[in-house]
Amino acid sequence: MPWRSAARGGDLEGRLTWSRAEVEGRPASYGVGGPAGLSVVFLHGWGLGSHTYKRAINRLMARGCRVYAPALPSFGGTADLPGEQMNISGYADWVASFMDSVGIDEPVLLIGHSFGGGVAVTVADRHPDRVSYLVLLNAVGGLSGRPPWAWVTAFGREMWPARHVVELVEAVRQDVMANVVRNPLGMMRAARLAQQADLREELTSLRNSGMPVLVLTSEHDAVIPRGAFDALCTAVGTAGQVVYGGHSWLLADPDSFDEVLGAFVDLQVAEHRTTRAPGRAAEVRKLLRGTQVPVHAARSMLRGASPLWLMSEPPEVLAADVALCFPKLAPEEVRAAARPVEGSKAVRLTIAAVDRRGLLADSTAVLAANGISIRRAAATSWRRRHLALQSFVIDNGAQLDEAEWQSLGEELRKMVEVGVPPTTVNPVGRVDVEVQGSGAGRSLIEVKGPDRVGLLSAVSRCFAELGADIESVHGRAAKGLAHATFVVIGDWDAETIAQRLLATAA
Template identity: 45%
Template structure:
């Protein structure tokens, strides 16, 4: 499938520079939140395929990444990122709830955004997301997520890129964006890594479940970065959420844009068909 090219823009969110991509038709609005160390442009090919399926896709570079200004010091937590997402939506003219899609760290931000600001989110799609309460060490011992050492993330990220096809498709775009991010703002890289490795959002997920927010978890079979125990603890706090399993590693959506576009489009169509006949429509940016 030919993919739509995203257009790239710069705006000021709360008086600070922010970058984002946008593409697609005037269909349902999808806001995509990227993973740790990456940026909006990292996912351009995958999001282009998604935009080709009749969706209007927005992809901001989160604070501290991709040239978007970092949050003030007292706002550098998941609530601060969630508040930034809400303000970003207001800035670009989106006034109604959107489908919020988050990958890895972006999944954690998406959870907090939906929890803290219910009016922003009509449905939540979590792709290999952080936020579970548990992990297993190399001896198979179940531990609290806050006990996972930072170096363990690095080792498993390296292992995730080892398959040849995954490395060939994913490594170049990761290096293109992760290295400049590291050089531009190394402090943000490490602060967000610490947020990601210690995030336990099971309480927030349980509350979202009570609110009956449509929520889908997408997980890849060979994710070496976020272990299965984290998936299980995400799943446990919800009332049998829809779980979709796909081939690949942590960066499967970068390695296989076609599958990503197909999965997300199908999820959105299922949720939309189950919605009331006159759903509330989100506003759109010009």
Template identity: 40%
Template sequence: MPVNTADPDASIEWDTAVVDSRRVDFAAGGDGELVVFLHGWGLSPRAYRSSLASLVNRGFRVIAPTLPGLGGSAELEPSDRTFDGYAKWVGRFLDAIGVNSPVTVVGHSFGGGVAAAVAHDRPTLVSQLVLVNSVGGGAWSHSSGREYPIRQRPLLNWCGSAIAEAIATFPARGPMQLLLDEVVPNAVRNAGSLWRTANLARNADLIALFETMAERAMPVSMLWSVGDQVIPRASFDAIRAALVDPEVHEVRGNHNWLIDDAELFGQLLTHVLSDSATELVG
């Protein structure tokens, strides 16, 4: 099938749903096997429109909701501001748009933690899980080489790495474009939510969830970029060990590599979902 990601708006549409009596914006497009995509911290599905279009143009149907408290969506109630709370919200969102059969769930960064919680809590709803530079490993490696619990990583260190990677993304559109298009509007709309989700992502230790998924033999694939400055390698290794034997693909690039290189993301995810790729991508 010919693939053309030059005009992502031609294959991605924007719609709204009502979840918990509140409007939610989401991206949708395509026909075929359904892929639910969950975006990263400080962003919205609009940051990934070329990547989503790459999947649509390869024959997938894509749904990508704007997660609560980000991209203009209403924040969850205080008691629900956990990965389990986000997972339950995703379930309600899918119910609201009429999705009730097993789907592939793909999560990037913070969205990876949410996707993992969805797969853990609703195993009959998730046929396959794909983690893209996901949070949740519970480990942080200091520059000295020593490993510590992820909760000991300074928040400013985490936020600084995330912002630095955002500045490095979209070089053709200007070094500050992603920051100005996504993170700044998120901060203006709801700075408190941005801060709270940053803390949730920074402290994410979902190892017990990953171990349970391994026991259930849940199909899980991991995509990882070797230049990631946001998610420590120690965290990636911890997730990989907890999952026991996940399919792993490594690529060159930073934390937001799938935004930088939509074509590679589309190619790689197509291989993952078709079980046709068995070697690392370098």
């Protein structure tokens, strides 16, 4: 049963699309993609462009990020900066203007690689209100002291020989060749800026301001010497991290990029949901005005709603789900509504029922027993109201006829009355568990593993058997991989849950 935090292909929100914008009165190219979640601005390295990084960017989108990847001035069809602005500060100001042009209205997670890292440092220093967190990957700015010819030659050595030469060449050729043909002079000007960049003063300023910064380099980087990396880390006040690979490690091996930054990005996405939730609750409450949902009930439910659930779907979808809960349900009543997903053959099934431990495990077991494939899952509960609300986007929902829907409804009603046995699951490979945060009687738990029909039921049953109540869950799946985020009542450790999951799924 597919369920994952964001699609790695297949959904429109999982694709990086290419657009044009006007920035400071000049044309600019950029890529954008991902769900309406944490805003990320990704700044590419010298000589490249957004196309080069699309495999790494896809990993960010798959973790729930809305990624904006501009082609910096002089690259990828974006116009040059005016002569007096052709410096690192000019590039930084251009990035801030780009954010205005595309409508980014919140501080972003700013990621910069190589030359883009130097630009990112300056953006954070000159426009600190636009950045929530800064990530520097093999960034310039520590001042290597190398002559320009040695700096450019190092990029050539990066290409050959290389462990992942085929993947690396394929990743960069589209952008590099286009930039060489389109704007060789602009490339050389930017190369000099990168080679001469000494941003230690700006980095020290970031340290003093308390800007959170994550710094990484790679052990075989032939472009940025280790001494320059050490100087950068010293200035910003962090030890930095060293990963395996060359200067372009994230291009050659985007899965390694995902592995290195995955837990960090997941935590940023979760925190973003929490901070944005009050605004989303207000939008849903406004949409419920004039419906059968009492004003005081809507206010009470949304005030106590899980941020994870509030950020799982657009406001109008959440409002329709809440409306299904009224009038108040009878003790053994279950309500279900199936609505088509616009622009696709999928159907969104929403279930409202009196809450109890194991309810999510049972309802998903019913779906699994009917061979129903689920693309997305979102659920929440209100303990004081003894109310549970679950929704599932079903890929093959349009293929079910009226009789099959009626039969499914009967099985769900029976499930509420007497419960159903767990679905047997035999997943391929290991189920990974990460506890991203715990405290105040709640734990945020990430579960990842090979996708199988009934897997969500087995995971949910694991929590029930451990005596843990699920407050909310949001997940999706694609290409055989499942990934879900649970908010579970109680403080839990990853080892206990992982061992139980392995026993449950065996």
